[in-house]
Structures are given as structure tokens and as C-alpha cells.
Amino acid sequence: MCTIIDRRLFLKHIGITTMMFQAPYLFAASDELLFCDKYGIPNIADIKVYLKKMSRPDVPDSNDLYVRNSEKEVFNSSYKKLSSLLYSVGYVKYSALDITQASALVSFSKDEMNYLEDLFNFDASKYGFYGDKPLTDFDARINTSKLTQKNGILCFDGKTVDKFQKIKETIGEDVYMTSGIRSVVKQTYLFMKKTKECNYNLSMASRTIAPPGYSYHGVGDFDIGSKRLSLTQNFTDRFADTDVFKQAAKDGFISLRYGMENQLGVRYEPWHVKV
Numbered sequence: 556m557c558t559i560i561d562r563r564l565f566l567k568h569i570g571i572t573t574m575m576f577q578a579p580y581l582f583a584a585s586d587e588l589l590f591c592d593k594y595g596i597p598n599i600a601d602i603k604v605y606l607k608k609m610s611r612p613d614v615p616d617s618n619d620l621y622v623r624n625s626e627k628e629v630f631n632s633s634y635k636k637l638s639s640l641l642y643s644v645g646y647v648k649y650s651a652l653d654i655t656q657a658s659a660l661v662s663f664s665k666d667e668m669n670y671l672e673d674l675f676n677f678d679a680s681k682y683g684f685y686g687d688k689p690l691t692d693f694d695a696r697i698n699t700s701k702l703t704q705k706n707g708i709l710c711f712d713g714k715t716v717d718k719f720q721k722i723k724e725t726i727g728e729d730v731y732m733t734s735g736i737r738s739v740v741k742q743t744y745l746f747m748k749k750t751k752e753c754n755y756n757l758s759m760a761s762r763t764i765a766p767p768g769y770s771y772h773g774v775g776d777f778d779i780g781s782k783r784l785s786l787t788q789n790f791t792d793r794f795a796d797t798d799v800f801k802q803a804a805k806d807g808f809i810s811l812r813y814g815m816e817n818q819l820g821v822r823y824e825p826w827h828v829k830v
Contacts, residue, residue, distance in 0.1 A: 605820075608683075612762035612822040619758035620682055626670065627755065633667040634751065637744040650709045652740045653696045671743060675767045682761040683820040690768045695739050697773075702736060708777075710735030714830050715775045722779065722808050722828075730799045733780040733789050733826065737772035762822050775830040779803070795825040803828075 608616050622630050640661050641649045654671070657663075663671070675693045679686070703712045705719060710732065723730055737745070746767055749760040757766075765771075772778075780789030781799040794800055808828070 609762065609820070609822065613753075613759065615753075615756055615759060616683075618683070619756050622750065622755040622757060629666050629670045630747065630750075630755070633663070633670055634744070634747040636661045636663060636667065637740065637747065640740075641744060647704070647707065647709050649744075650736050650741050651697045651699055651702060651738050653738055654694055654740055655696070657740050674743065674747075675739065677766070679761060679766045679769055682758040682766065684758075684761040684766060684769065686765060686769050686819045686821065688768045689771055690739060690773045693739060693768075695773070697736065697738055705732045705735065708732045708735040710777055711775045711830075713775075715777055718808070718828065718830055719777060719779070722803055725806050725808070726799055726802050729782050730779055730803070731782060732777055733786060734772065734778040737770055739767055739773070742770045742773065743767040762820060765821070771829070777828055777830070778824075778826045779828055780826060789826055792823065792825070795823075800825050 608614075637657075640652070640657055644652065644660065658668070672693050679688070701712050702709055703716060704710070705716065710716065710719070715735070719732055742765065746760055746764045749764045750757055753759040770776075778790075779799065780786065780794060781797040783797060783799075784793060788794070
């Protein structure tokens with residue numbers, strides 16, 4: 556099994572140590588990266604390939620995994636039912652919907668349910684996604700009594716709301732929550748939607764949307780945006796140029812899950828706030 560690379564060594568080889576001290580909020584908290592040979596020796600060529608790939612997350616890579624042709628039919632039928640469910644129950648309710656509730660509202664075939672469960676249980680590192688998996692139960696349920704809404708977004712009460720409120724009190728009305736709680740059902744829908752947009756490229760999708768079970772939105776993380784940008788623009792690098800992001804970072808509110816040079820196989824997400 557490959558030995559991990561210490562983060563300081565990783566930064567040394569890619570020449571960004573100085574930047575790290577100037578802007579620590581640009582980096583994810585992970586201290587590990589699986590880029591070494593069987594003897595534990597860092598493979599600098601692999602690191603460079605990784606960084607190039609992550610600088611262009613929407614460009615296909617030769618090592619990317621795709622949905623098999625034999626699975627596209629069940630992928631499409633499952634995704635279609637998840638999509639119809641979103642429109643039937645509404646955006647807010649859908650955010651906390653678990654698979655048992657979803658199954659009671661739409662009739663998944665045995666093959667579709669098996670496919671969705673296999674997608675959930677798949678080892679995301681094979682996509683190139685190295686993040687942790689905070690939700691390990693396909694049937695995970697969210698305690699709705701512990702949820703509240705902020706500007707129409709469903710989120711966890713407690714630490715999530717407390718952190719958002721502190722950000723809002725400091726920055727003002729320009730900041731708002733753009734995404735809160737995401738159940739396994741919603742994360743599966745988002746991941747499949749992105750996969751279809753990526754021409755069934757699962758790896759490319761995972762560089763933008765965490766695979767089902769791997770999203771920290773399921774346990775409290777949330778996204779913020781600036782009202783000066785559109786919702787779509789708030790989920791691009793443009794958000795990092797806004798006063799909202801700069802002030803939040805300056806005041807110490809930003810502890811990014813996916814920083815600019817993160818080692819998790821995820822694009823830079825300055826809008827994603829770690830709780």
C-alpha cells in the first residue's frame with residue numbers, strides 16, 4: 556500500500572510554500588496525498604500530472620472512468636426518476652429526502668435501486684476523488700427536527716447556523732447561503748446530473764461534485780455567495796474576487812474544505828465553508 560506524502564513535501568515540490576503563508580485559507584486541511592511508489596518515494600511526475608489535471612477539472616483525462624455502455628440505460632432511468640422526484644416534492648424538501656422516503660414516492664425497479672446503491676458504495680478514489688466519506692450508510696436519514704432554513708435553504712441548526720450568522724453579522728446583507736443540507740438522495744442526483752453533463756465521465760464529475768456519501772453537506776458544511784453575482788457565478792472562481800469572500804477570509808471565517816491546491820481531487824471551491 557502506498558505511503559502518504561506529507562503536505563509540506565507536496566508543497567515543496569510544487570513550489571507554493573510562500574503562497575501558503577501568504578494565503579493559508581487557499582488550502583484544504585488534508586495532510587495526505589497518495590502519490591508515491593511502493594517504496595514510499597514521491598513521484599514528482601505524478602504530482603505534476605495531478606496539478607495540471609486539477610487546473611482544468613472540466614477537461615477529460617486519459618485515466619478517467621466512465622459509465623459503462625451496459626449501464627447507461629439503468630443510469631438514465633434512475634436519474635430520470637430522481638429528477639422527477641425533485642420537481643414533485645420541491646427543492647427544500649428534496650434536500651433532506653432519504654432513499655426510503657424517495658422509494659415511497661417513486662417506483663424504482665430492482666435494477667435501478669441496485670445501481671444507485673452500487674454507485675453509493677463505489678470507492679471514489681478510483682475516480683480520483685480522495686476525500687473522506689462522512690456518510691457511509693446508503694439508507695442514512697437526516698433528523699429533520701434539527702434543520703432550519705436560511706433564505707430558503709435548508710441547513711442544520713446549531714454549528715452551521717451559528718457560523719453563518721457570524722459571517723452575516725460581520726459582512727452584512729451581501730452574503731447569503733447558496734447551498735445547505737444535502738441528503739444521499741440529493742447528492743446522488745447532483746452527481747448523476749454532472750456525470751451526464753460530462754458525457755458520462757464519472758471522474759470528471761467527481762472533480763466538481765462529490766460522489767454520493769462523500770459530501771460534507773450531509774453533516775453540516777454549507778456554501779456562501781455574494782448577492783452581486785448570479786447563483787451560477789457564485790459557484791465559479793469569480794466568487795474568490797468578491798468582497799464577501801475577501802472579508803470572510805480576512806476575518807478568519809474561511810476554513811476551506813477544498814482549497815486552491817487541495818490534494819483531494821476536487822476543484823478549488825472558495826464558496827464551500829467547512830463547519
